[in-house]
Amino acid sequence: MIQYAAIILFVxxxxxxxxNRNVIKMIVSLNIMEIGLNIFxxxxxxxxxxxxxxxxxxxxxxxxxxxxxPQALVLTAIxxxxxxxxxxxxxxxxxxxTYNTFELDETGDAE
Amino acid sequence: MKIxxxxxxxxxxxxxxxxxxxxxxxxxxPAFGEANIAGRVxxxxxxxxxxxxxGSANIVTAIxxxxxxxxxxxxxxxxxxxxxxxxxIFGGKKQSRLDLQxxxxxxxxxxxxxxxxxxxxxxxxxxxxxxxTPGGGFPxxxxxxxxxxxxYLADDRFRSNVKGFKxxxxxxxxxxxIIGLLGLVLATYFLQNFLPVGTVGDLLSAGIIPVIxxxxxxxxxxxxxxxxxxFLTEEGSA
Numbered sequence: 064m065i066q067y068a069a070i071i072l073f074v075x076x077x078x079x080x081x082x083n084r085n086v087i088k089m090i091v092s093l094n095i096m097e098i099g100l101n102i103f104x105x106x107x108x109x110x111x112x113x114x115x116x117x118x119x120x121x122x123x124x125x126x127x128x129x130x131x132x133p134q135a136l137v138l139t140a141i142x143x144x145x146x147x148x149x150x151x152x153x154x155x156x157x158x159x160x161t162y163n164t165f166e167l168d169e170t171g172d173a174e
Numbered sequence: 175m176k177i178x179x180x181x182x183x184x185x186x187x188x189x190x191x192x193x194x195x196x197x198x199x200x201x202x203x204p205a206f207g208e209a210n211i212a213g214r215v216x217x218x219x220x221x222x223x224x225x226x227x228x229g230s231a232n233i234v235t236a237i238x239x240x241x242x243x244x245x246x247x248x249x250x251x252x253x254x255x256x257x258x259x260x261x262x263i264f265g266g267k268k269q270s271r272l273d274l275q276x277x278x279x280x281x282x283x284x285x286x287x288x289x290x291x292x293x294x295x296x297x298x299x300x301x302x303x304x305x306x307t308p309g310g311g312f313p314x315x316x317x318x319x320x321x322x323x324x325x326y327l328a329d330d331r332f333r334s335n336v337k338g339f340k341x342x343x344x345x346x347x348x349x350x351x352i353i354g355l356l357g358l359v360l361a362t363y364f365l366q367n368f369l370p371v372g373t374v375g376d377l378l379s380a381g382i383i384p385v386i387x388x389x390x391x392x393x394x395x396x397x398x399x400x401x402x403x404x405f406l407t408e409e410g411s412a
Contacts, residue, residue: 064206065206066197066203066206067194070190070193070194070197071190073190073193074186074187074189074190075186077185077186077189078182078183078186081178081179081181081182081183081185081186082178082179082182082183106206107203107204107209108209108211109206109207109209110207110208110209110211111207111208113211115308116232116233116234117231117232117233117306117307117308118231118232118233118374118375119231119375127211127212128211128233129209129211130209130211130214130215131233131234131236131237132214132215132237134234135234135237135238135242138234138238138312139238139245139246139249141312142249142252142253142312142394143249143252143253145253145316145398146252146253146255146256146257147256149256149257149260149398149401149405150256150259150260150263152405153259153260153263153264153404153405154263156263156264156405157263157264
């Protein structure tokens with residue numbers, strides 16, 4: 064079920080990227096897409112009987128660990144998402160300083 | 175304009191339906207919560223091989239730093255490049271920080287400094303226990319940056335030591351590579367563990383993993399603090 068929610072989030076983000084011409088809204092759409100993708104990757108490795116993949120001294124018998132590999136990959140993806148978002152916002156601020164607007168359609172007529 | 179929006183909606187919906195249909199007919203993607211973990215990796219592996227080879231109680235950390243350390247080096251490099259890009263876009267002339275809309279009173283300034291210490295201690299706890307508990311260098315570094323952001327927002331005269339952050343970032347990144355090269359020299363391959371693994375669950379265990387995670391935490395913290403500083407400053411007199 065969560066996988067469908069993740070796909071819906073991804074599609075929302077994609078729609079936002081198609082429709083919006085505002086730089087800030089585009090960055091927000093990109094982040095929504097990224098969150099959807101991260102949830103999807105995490106959900107691939109989940110199991111109802113699984114516990115967090117951390118070795119403890121009191122691990123109960125019969126329980127298994129969830130798949131740790133998607134979690135490690137998402138950890139990477141989150142950090143890179145932070146980097147791209149920061150760079151995108153910096154470019155947005157630079158655009159606003161030059162053209163005094165965030166709308167990409169209105170940037171043409173400034174000198 | 176309306177046609178374009180409709181076309182975008184249609185395209186997104188078609189793509190979403192396509193993905194869902196592709197998932198339903200596929201053996202690769204299990205239903206939610208029914209992933210066959212035992213078919214991917216043996217549960218004995220977590221308990222035995224991981225302990226002998228890496229010795230990190232947190233298996234996600236064992237993957238991120240132990241098995242995929244080179245990947246993490248690239249990831250840290252990506253973050254460094256994005257911080258560099260932000261600095262180049264905002265950089266240039268003499269800079270001063272943005273003015274606040276209000277005048278912070280005494281209580282706010284002192285209270286935020288007290289909170290700054292507590293947040294910093296929490297972040298170092300999370301970084302140092304990255305191989306034992308959930309967390310590690312990346313979240314810990316983000317918490318360091320959040321502490322710096324708190325001081326920026328609560329104190330109108332605060333300006334972080336940007337040059338110090340840059341030096342810390344460079345030293346941490348270089349030490350990461352040097353530890354990797356030490357693995358190449360003392361053992362057989364880049365970023366190989368050359369320290370004793372120790373007992374799983376101890377603070378000083380898992381070989382080079384805590385060392386590298388501390389370096390990553392410092393590097394990420396200083397990089398994100400630098401980004402925060404860049405966003406909250408503007409060119410001098412303008």
